[in-house]
Amino acid sequence: MSAIRSERLGVDTDVAEKSGPEKFAPPDRRPPERLSDISQAAANAVEGEIREFVRRDVAFLRRQRNEADGGEAVSDNLNSLIRRVSGASMEEIDRVILELQGVRDMLRNEGERVSREIAGYASLSHAAMTAMKVIGDSLKQWKEGPNGQPEPGRRSAN
Secondary structure, three states: OOOOOHHHHOOOOOOOOOOHHHHOOOHHHOOOOOOOHHHHHHHHHHHHHHHHHHHHHHHHHHHHHHHHOOHHHHHHHHHHHHHHHHHHHHHHHHHHHHHHHHHHHHHHHHHHHHHHHHHHHHHHHHHHHHHHHHHHHHHHHHHHOOOOOOOOOOOOOO
């Protein structure tokens, strides 16, 4: 298997200029600049397998064309080859779409859970503040005595 190198394609790896809608997307919505090493290795492996598959089929088609020298048979075989290659790619794209939908659902559920947790925390915090005010008022009344004056023998906090 061999990998496509950007030098062969005339791509300058130092310049990260984007074209199309990615150029105008907000930074948090842009696709990642580089694939992880694992993703890159998997992509290279898939590309290599596709290249090898195409080479074998093209060699087979050339032999058939030389033997039959019929234009329609070659186009039928080429159409068949394209359908086989694109079918695998379409299946992979469908799998990725399903995986992304699962991630979206998980993120939505987690967002709702976090919102519920925050609402519960705010409610608990409010209840704690109310309880502390009641306790503080009770202590103040206890220190002052029944008629609002400090009790004899107790010092005022002031």
